[in-house]
Amino acid sequence: MPKKTKTLIVEDNANFRQTIKEILISKFPFMSIKQAADGKEALLKLANQQTDLIFMDIELPGKSGLVLTKNIKKAYPHTIIIILTHHDLPEYRDAAYKNGAQYFLSKESTKADEIVALVGSILDGVERI
Numbered sequence: 001m002p003k004k005t006k007t008l009i010v011e012d013n014a015n016f017r018q019t020i021k022e023i024l025i026s027k028f029p030f031m032s033i034k035q036a037a038d039g040k041e042a043l044l045k046l047a048n049q050q051t052d053l054i055f056m057d058i059e060l061p062g063k064s065g066l067v068l069t070k071n072i073k074k075a076y077p078h079t080i081i082i083i084l085t086h087h088d089l090p091e092y093r094d095a096a097y098k099n100g101a102q103y104f105l106s107k108e109s110t111k112a113d114e115i116v117a118l119v120g121s122i123l124d125g126v127e128r129i
Contacts, residue, residue: 005123006049007033010042010065011057011084016107020055020084020115027116028123039063046072051079053122056101058085058092066099073100080122084110 007024011017017035024031034049036042038061045051054072058065069081081103083096088106096104103118 003030005031005053006051007031007053007055008036008042008045008051009033009055010036010039010060010068011055012037012060013057023112023115024119028119037061039065039068042068043071046076050076053119054079054081055084056081058083058087058096066095069096069101070099082118 005028009017009020011020014037017037021033021035024033034045034051036045040062042054056065056069060068065083065085069083072079072081081101083092083101083104084107085092085104086107088108093104103122105115105118
């Protein structure tokens with residue numbers, strides 16, 4: 001039986017959060033998905049449960065997604081972070097990687113099947129019980 005992959009979607013747009021959740025659940029029914037609208041809520045959810053995979057928006061109310069990524073990677077170095085943002089510029093991409101994100105996707109150009117393929121490849125590399 002596959003390990004229940006714990007995923008957190010950190011995104012202030014509720015519709016976009018729900019869309020990502022639906023994409024993931026449709027292909028990865030074993031995935032446990034939590035959602036957070038801002039950095040404070042994300043940190044509270046992380047404190048209550050170790051998370052395997054995080055989808056992180058850069059522009060969040062309060063704390064920037066880049067600062068949040070850096071803080072999360074310090075506390076939870078094995079958590080995989082995918083930046084998903086409207087800011088598809090080289091400087092944002094570089095900043096995302098410098099702050100510890102492993103992947104960077106554009107909200108405008110990334111298709112659902114690309115998200116599924118990326119998550120599938122990540123999960124293939126994660127040891128399952």
